[in-house]
Amino acid sequence: MLSRVLNNNNVLGWLFMVPSAILLLFFLTYPLGLGIWLGFTDTTIGGNGHWIGFGNYKYLIGDSISQLALFNTILYTVVACAVKFALGLWLAMLLNRKLRLQSLFRSIVLLPWIVPTALSALAFWWMYDPQFSVISWVLIKMGLIHHYINFLGDPWMARLSVVIANIWRGIPFFAITLLAGLQTISPSLYEAASIDGVSPWQQFRYVTLPLLTPIIAVTNTFSVLFTFTDFQLIYVLTRGGPVNTTQLMTTLSYQRAISGGALGEGSALAIMMIPFLLAAILFSYYGLQRRAWQRGGDK
Amino acid sequence: MSETKNSESQGMEFLQSLPRRWVTVYIPLGVFLFVLLFPFYWMVITAFKPASELAQHSSNPFWVIAPTLDHFKQLIFHTQFPSWMLNTLIVSIASTFISLAAGVFAAYAIERLRFQGAKKVGLAIFFAYLVPPSILFIPLASIVFNLGLYDTRWALILTYPTFLIPFSTWLLMGYFRSIPYELEECALIDGATRWQILVKIILPLAVPGLISAGIFAFTLSWNEFIYALSFISSSNMKTVPVGMVTELIEGDVYHWGELMAGALLGSLPVAVIYSFFVEYYVSGMTGAVKE
Numbered sequence: 001m002l003s004r005v006l007n008n009n010n011v012l013g014w015l016f017m018v019p020s021a022i023l024l025l026f027f028l029t030y031p032l033g034l035g036i037w038l039g040f041t042d043t044t045i046g047g048n049g050h051w052i053g054f055g056n057y058k059y060l061i062g063d064s065i066s067q068l069a070l071f072n073t074i075l076y077t078v079v080a081c082a083v084k085f086a087l088g089l090w091l092a093m094l095l096n097r098k099l100r101l102q103s104l105f106r107s108i109v110l111l112p113w114i115v116p117t118a119l120s121a122l123a124f125w126w127m128y129d130p131q132f133s134v135i136s137w138v139l140i141k142m143g144l145i146h147h148y149i150n151f152l153g154d155p156w157m158a159r160l161s162v163v164i165a166n167i168w169r170g171i172p173f174f175a176i177t178l179l180a181g182l183q184t185i186s187p188s189l190y191e192a193a194s195i196d197g198v199s200p201w202q203q204f205r206y207v208t209l210p211l212l213t214p215i216i217a218v219t220n221t222f223s224v225l226f227t228f229t230d231f232q233l234i235y236v237l238t239r240g241g242p243v244n245t246t247q248l249m250t251t252l253s254y255q256r257a258i259s260g261g262a263l264g265e266g267s268a269l270a271i272m273m274i275p276f277l278l279a280a281i282l283f284s285y286y287g288l289q290r291r292a293w294q295r296g297g298d299k
Numbered sequence: 300m301s302e303t304k305n306s307e308s309q310g311m312e313f314l315q316s317l318p319r320r321w322v323t324v325y326i327p328l329g330v331f332l333f334v335l336l337f338p339f340y341w342m343v344i345t346a347f348k349p350a351s352e353l354a355q356h357s358s359n360p361f362w363v364i365a366p367t368l369d370h371f372k373q374l375i376f377h378t379q380f381p382s383w384m385l386n387t388l389i390v391s392i393a394s395t396f397i398s399l400a401a402g403v404f405a406a407y408a409i410e411r412l413r414f415q416g417a418k419k420v421g422l423a424i425f426f427a428y429l430v431p432p433s434i435l436f437i438p439l440a441s442i443v444f445n446l447g448l449y450d451t452r453w454a455l456i457l458t459y460p461t462f463l464i465p466f467s468t469w470l471l472m473g474y475f476r477s478i479p480y481e482l483e484e485c486a487l488i489d490g491a492t493r494w495q496i497l498v499k500i501i502l503p504l505a506v507p508g509l510i511s512a513g514i515f516a517f518t519l520s521w522n523e524f525i526y527a528l529s530f531i532s533s534s535n536m537k538t539v540p541v542g543m544v545t546e547l548i549e550g551d552v553y554h555w556g557e558l559m560a561g562a563l564l565g566s567l568p569v570a571v572i573y574s575f576f577v578e579y580y581v582s583g584m585t586g587a588v589k590e
Contacts, residue, residue: 012493013414016404020424020464023401027439028427028461034438043441087331094328105332107577112335114573114580116522118540119562123338126345126555132353134341134360171335173584180585229431232524236544250433250525257437258529270434281429 038267045261056268065244066269069252073273075159076248077227080166085220087167088174093208095175096182106176113172121236124165128152128237152238155245162237162246166227174219181215182208217283224280229273249273342566345559346370353555370556371564380561382535383542388568390452390538391520394459398516399509401460402467407497409468410475411483421472428465432525435461440529454530455538459520466519467512470583474508475501511583514576518569539565 039056043049060066095105112120127134128151136148151161185208193203231250234240240247240255247255249269257266345353347366352358374380408414409421439458440449448454478501486496502509527538534546543561547554573580 009412010414013408013412013417016408016412017420018404019401020405020468023397023457023460024424024427024464027442027458028430028435031435031438031442032430034442035434038438038441090327091331094324094331097324099324099328103577105328106581107574108332109335110573110577110581111339111570114518114522114569115339115566116524116540116569118522118524118544119565120338122543122558122562123342126553126559127338127341129553129555132356132360132555137356137360168335168338171331176581177585180581225429225431229433231433232540235524235528253433253437254525254529258440263437263441267437270437273434277429277431 035267036271038264039271040268041264042262043264045263049264052264056265057272060265060268060272065247066249066252068244069240069247069249069269070272072159072246073228073248073250076163076166076230076246077224080163080170080227081220081223083163083167084170084174084223085216088171089178089216091171091175092178092182095179106179109175110172112169113176117169117232118236120169121165121233124161124168125152125237128161153242155242158238158242158246162234165237166230166233169233170223170227173223177215177219178212181212185211217286221280221283224283225277228276228280342559342563345555346563348556350556370554370560373554374557374560374564378547378557378561379535379537379542380539380564383537383539384565386452386536387521387538387540387565390455390459391517393452393456394463394520395513395516397456398460398463398467399513401464402471402512403497403502403509405464405468406471406475407501410472411501412493424465424468428462428469430461432462432523436525436529439526443530449530450532450536452536455520455523455527458526458530459523463516463519467516470512470515471505471508474505474511478504507579507582510576511579514572514580515583517572518580521569 038049040051040053041049042052042055091109095102095109099105126132130148130150130153133148133151135151136145139145139149150157152158189207189211190203193207198206229250230248231254234246234248234251235254238246240251244252249272253266253269255266256262256269260266344361344363347368347370348363349365349367349369352364358364405420405424409417409424443449443454443458448457482500482504483496486500491499522540523538524540527541528545531537531541534542537546539561543558543565547558547561
């Protein structure tokens with residue numbers, strides 16, 4: 001009797017789902033709901049909250065620091081993702097050529113991606129040091145500048161510096177996933193294009209790019225998700241400073257909720273990121289739709 | 300940049316002259332490798348540089364004249380770095396193990412048992428994968444606190460699976476899909492139970508997928524930051540990334556040698572594991588994106 005029940009796919013299937021379901025429902029779905037609820041309350045650490053409706057959201061929309069954080073997050077995401085994509089695609093195309101030691105290069109390229117971000121951010125922090133920066137040292141020796149650059153102390157310089165650190169970490173992800181996409185494109189297509197006498201640019205525009213579009217859409221979506229919700233790089237390099245000019249939504253919500261104790265307000269800030277993330281996911285969804293259409297709609 | 304646009308023509312590459320190949324391939328590739336590797340070089344050189352050389356503007360900063368192990372000694376014997384390493388190791392291994400076990404069952408159920416609603420569950424798992432930790436950490440902090448797990452390793456061991464299970468389930472689903480149905484049907488006819496099929500047929504065939512998911516989960520938990528920062532407060536319970544960032548920085552005096560030595564040692568475990576399983580790692584990464 002028991003063995004018959006256990007061989008029933010429905011019973012066994014749901015039984016197999018139990019461990020994942022318990023962990024995910026309790027530590028993912030429930031917190032997501034709790035976060036939305038907290039966003040409508042004035043809960044503080046150690047204090048019971050009261051329902052205040054859209055109070056947090058009204059306050060945050062009028063708050064100049066959270067407006068700045070939203071601006072910074074969008075700027076950080078757009079600039080970093082665009083540059084990561086361009087450089088990653090270039091690197092992928094370089095790696096896609098017949099090279100000796102190709103697999104060695106590929107392993108080396110991924111290193112920035114696998115090392116803990118907090119630790120590589122410490123290395124960047126040291127390279128951005130206002131007194132002993134190696135970058136400034138080189139530029140001074142070359143005669144390009146006369147004073148050590150205050151990388152993380154000047155508002156726009158700090159924004160540029162954190163974006164560069166983010167790009168450094170993100171290039172490998174783009175390069176390796178796009179390389180995998182490039183390797184699925186048949187060389188015979190390029191041979192055919194060459195026989196037709198296309199220019200290198202036309203070959204890129206009309207052969208490589210269309211065939212790579214699905215994977216570009218997915219890679220970009222993941223990158224936007226990661227970059228938009230990035231936390232550790234900013235936390236290590238600037239903690240949002242100078243004067244909130246590198247403050248992101250995530251670092252601000254950490255500051256308000258954990259350091260400041262305003263759990264409700266911090267949750268509202270985190271919840272405000274969801275519409276942007278949904279937009280990125282929908283973008284990916286339509287990218288995948290296009291792939292299905294290209295294949296003849298069989299998937 | 301336009302010069303390199305033709306770079307992917309594998310079939311026609313013989314038409315390119317050697318000098319042209321240098322300009323379009325080797326030099327840009329060299330610059331990329333230099334930029335991507337320089338921070339690691341800088342970590343290593345700083346970690347071995349005596350404090351007196353670190354505070355100099357005059358000498359060449361790219362080389363070390365009198366290498367020293369002082370920073371490593373200081374880090375290992377006078378800070379809590381060893382216990383951070385131990386905590387990170389325990390948390391990473393435990394959460395990887397939990398997530399792999401849960402992921403194997405879930406992936407097998409969704410992909411092979413095809414119970415009613417399996418497709419919807421698969422989609423839900425995919426969406427769970429897209430929920431970033433930085434929007435969950437505030438409510439999770441309050442849950443962890445109410446469960447009495449605050450400031451313990453269990454807080455991390457139980458919360459890391461929230462991003463590891465969706466990932467490993469998704470990856471393993473792809474591997475299980477590639478195993479032919481006929482093998483299972485034969486076993487069913489021979490009277491094997493589902494459990495026997497899973498343990499004796501599917502799992503041995505999915506070993507590459509298990510390794511991929513395992514090392515991916517391990518590196519993800521080793522690198523995790525925001526949960527470890529929010530759920531742990533006493534310094535001997537911290538993980539390496541959080542401990543390095545919050546404990547080793549005292550006021551305005553930065554001990555760069557120690558910081559870089561710690562960054563180096565803290566990156567070493569993932570780098571070693573990665574170097575042994577590069578191919579699995581790459582296939583896991585590209586597989587997850589392609590699906």
